[in-house]
Amino acid sequence: MTGVSKDISFRDRPINMDERGGRKWVYAKKPKGRWYTRRTIFSWFLLLFFIGAPFIKINGNSFILLDIASRKFIIFGAIFWAQDAFILSLLMLSFVLFIVLFTVTFGRLWCGWACPQTIFLEMVFRKIEYLIEGDYKKQHKLNNGPWTAEKIVKKLAKHSVFVFISIAMTNVFLLWFMGPEKWFEMASEPISENLSGFLIMLGVSGVFYWIYSFFREQICTMVCPYGRMQGVLLDSKSIIVTYDYKRGEPRGAKRDGDCIDCRQCVSVCPTGIDIRNGTQLECINCTACVDQCNSVMRTIGKDEGLIRLDSEDGIKHGHSTIWNVRNKAYSVVLLILFSFFIYTLLSRPAxxxxxxxxxxxxxxxxxxxxxxxxxxxxxxxxxxxxxxxxxxxxxxxxxxxxxxxxxxxxxxxxxxxxxxxxxxxxxxxxxxxxxxxxxxxxxxxxxxxxxxxxxx
Ligand code: SF4
Ligand code: SF4
The missing domain is CATH 2.60.40.10 (Immunoglobulins)
Incomplete structure (x- = not known):
């Protein structure tokens, strides 16, 4: 990439870490715009599915049930037993291949739009945080200010809601694994009858609370193995959130490029990165910076799309296609694998x-x-x-x-x-x-x- 900033210190360490390895808290500005609205609506559907799926019955049978104890799995109404391990592994393989195909074609779009970690962090916990503590500047002021009555009340309110949601999340997961009937039966019994199960539930809730209150984006930037695979899955034809350096550089208010170096795209990024530095592992393709930059472009009277969903080839040559040899080959293999899965599923004995x-x-x-x-x-x-x-x-x-x-x-x-x-x-x-x-x-x-x- 040419024409970008010469400062490459961002490559020395994760953006949310200081020189001494300490945590740098990311204060993300509340996104606003077309893509954020679409993402919010999409997340409602996903959350509705997450909460509602265990209750869906088809002819009295569960739609989803992952009963590990009985080694019985119901996925979209189809039941799999331990004896169906081969068919189940075909389904898993197809799913993994689909994720690979999707990533080769659309980059880390899954992370920003459908991954439960992002959905809960960005669409549930962070929205509650904005509601209670205000936008990023107010949060920064509150966190770095003295412990006033206002700060105590806001922190107490926020963390109480976080604890409540973490417990609720764990119990929705339990519904997926044990079904609503068993869950209601267990919930109506005295705690002493299921003490170990109750303690496990509290422990898992505690982990969720810790992740969404403190660990946050580090799951995506440091822990998630899928994020680490981007380096081998992406190529110059993958559609990703990218900065049009040909149009934007040289950046600065009094320079020729369209980028006025306002850093609004950085302020809105939930992982704290500067997308103008090129493709980075930390980018979860959430499109928040696209909205933010579009709003800046509208204000200064320039065309939108300085940051947009495009491929590296698209930026370089001005045209892009989602098809390349790799994703065509993956599509054929996926089609064969999934057809074989359907055949084995339909032809298995009763x-x-x-x-x-x-x-x-x-x-x-x-x-x-x-x-x-x-x-x-x-x-x-x-x-x-x-x-x-x-x-x-x-x-x-x-x-x-x-x-x-x-x-x-x-x-x-x-x-x-x-x-x-x-x-x-x-x-x-x-x-x-x-x-x-x-x-x-x-x-x-x-x-x-x-x-x-x-x-x-
Ligand atoms: S928001 Fe747009 S104009 Fe502002 S720094 Fe980012 S890329 Fe440049
Ligand atoms: S760079 Fe843009 S798309 Fe990537 S994580 Fe940050 S805000 Fe989201």
Whole structure:
């Protein structure tokens, strides 16, 4: 990049750190403008989804549930069990590839517009801060002033609301992991009955409170691994928030460039950087500086877009396209991967059976000239209907003895039991015979399962 400031001291250390490694608090001016309004409306939808998704039911079934304890995941109404790890990994891979494709094409737009960290920090906590403590200059004055009654009241009010929201956030996350029914059941019980769960909830809330009150933008600038990947994902064709140095330089009120060096774009930046220094890891593409610079351009009677969403090639050559070889290749791979995921999802069996000999038990020789083996059976009903199931031995001849021959499994549930299989000696040709079970529902064979039977 040519024509930019010769001062490159910003490369020495993160912008929110002083020469001695201490924290430099970022006081961000409240953004205002077209892009900020769009971002606010978009964040309302995301927050609504975050809070409302666990309550959405489709035909009485959850829309979202990440039940780690039962190893049962419902994502957009589709249920995945531990046995579906392969299908789930295809979905995860598709998601990761989508993020890569999105980043190659649109840079860190996800961070500024959809990442929960930014949504909560910029659209919830910071807005409350503006409301209670005022804009950035007032906040600076308040933080650096003496502990007056006004300061105590404002700080108390702000931190009380922050604590309340942190607890509420943790509980919404709990709804995602345990479902509203279990959450309400737990919440109505005395705390002493779920003391460890309650303490964990308080601990997580404490971490949220600390992040949004003190640690803040450092999550994006120093901790988030996705942010660190930008260096390899972005290229000169990626659309990012960028400064048109060809138009802006040489900067200054009495110079030829359009940039009047008012530093308004810096004052509004939530990570405290100066976008005129070029693409930086700390930029989360929130577009606050775009709005701020557009407002300055309008005031001085120049065209908007000195800072805009564009690629480096777009700035250099005056034209840009979102397509390049990399994102075309990623799109093809993503399409293949996602199609394979949909195919495996739609073609997976309605039930998933596992029958294994009970560990530690060998075989038993019985007086009626039969040999018996003990098995554990586990059947997962992946459908949204209750299923009456029966287990029969298809080959060789023999008899199953289990408590009740009919197994009714509720929708999205798992059945577990133990049974004994008796096979006459005459049917056994070796010490390890293959046995085939049939799982029937309403007299219809829906799955067969092969395993081994040991004998002398
Ligand atoms: S807001 Fe615009 S004019 Fe002001 S310093 Fe930033 S780029 Fe230059
Ligand atoms: S440089 Fe602009 S887009 Fe990037 S984080 Fe700062 S304000 Fe947001």
């Amino acid at each position: 039930i998933e059976t596992t029958i294994l000999r009970t560990p530690g038990l060998l075989y038993q020789e019985n007086a009626d000239n039969t040999i018996s083996n003990v098995y554990n059976v586990k059947i997962v009903n992946k459908t949204h209907d209750k299923m009456p199931l029966e287990l029969h031995l298809i080959s060789p001849k023999g008899e199953i003895k289990m408590a009740g021959s009919t197994m009714a499994i509720n929708d999205q549930s798992m059945y577990e039991s133990t049974f004994i299989l008796f096979i006459p000696r005459s049917e056994l040709k070796s010490d390890n015979t293959e046995v085939v079970f049939g799982i029937y529902s309403n007299d219809k064979l829906i799955e067969t399962y092969k395993t081994s039977f040991v004998s002398p």
